[in-house]
Amino acid sequence: MKTVDRYRLTFTHPGPDARMVTDEVVVERTNANGPGGNPVYSDPTGILRAEISPAGEVRMLASGAYQSPINPVVEPLS
Numbered sequence: 001m002k003t004v005d006r007y008r009l010t011f012t013h014p015g016p017d018a019r020m021v022t023d024e025v026v027v028e029r030t031n032a033n034g035p036g037g038n039p040v041y042s043d044p045t046g047i048l049r050a051e052i053s054p055a056g057e058v059r060m061l062a063s064g065a066y067q068s069p070i071n072p073v074v075e076p077l078s
Contacts, residue, residue, distance in 0.1 A: 002054075003029065003039060003054065004029070004052075004054075004076040004077070004078060005028060005029050005077075005078050006026060006028050006029070006041075006076075006077040006078045007026070007027050007041055007050075007052060007074050007075060007076055007077060008024055008025070008026050008074070008075045008077055009024065009025050009026075009027060009048070009050065009058070009073070009074055010023070010024050010072050010073040010074075010075070011023045011024075011025070011072045012073075013070065025048055025072075026043070026077065027041035027042055027043050027048065027049075028041060028042065028044075029041050030049075033051075034051025034061060035051065035059070036051055036053065036059060038052060038054070038059075039051070039052065040061065046063065047063050048063070049061040049062075050072075050074075052074060056074050056076070058071050058072060059071075060072075
């Protein structure tokens with residue numbers, strides 16, 4: 001199975017006025033592998049990191065203290 005180089009991650013969460021807010025972030029493949037042995041993808045800042053399997057399963061990886069990342073919807077871009 002071909003490894004994808006870029007994904008769009010879509011996060012949905014409650015906004016300040018109780019309406020749902022959607023944020024999208026594009027991540028690119030890094031040279032690292034995550035705990036499950038799958039490639040790690042990162043946003044340009046390096047703060048948002050995710051291990052994504054070829055089947056599209058996402059494991060968000062904390063890049064600093066006090067993070068509690070939620071799982072997004074994932075869409076391959078290339």
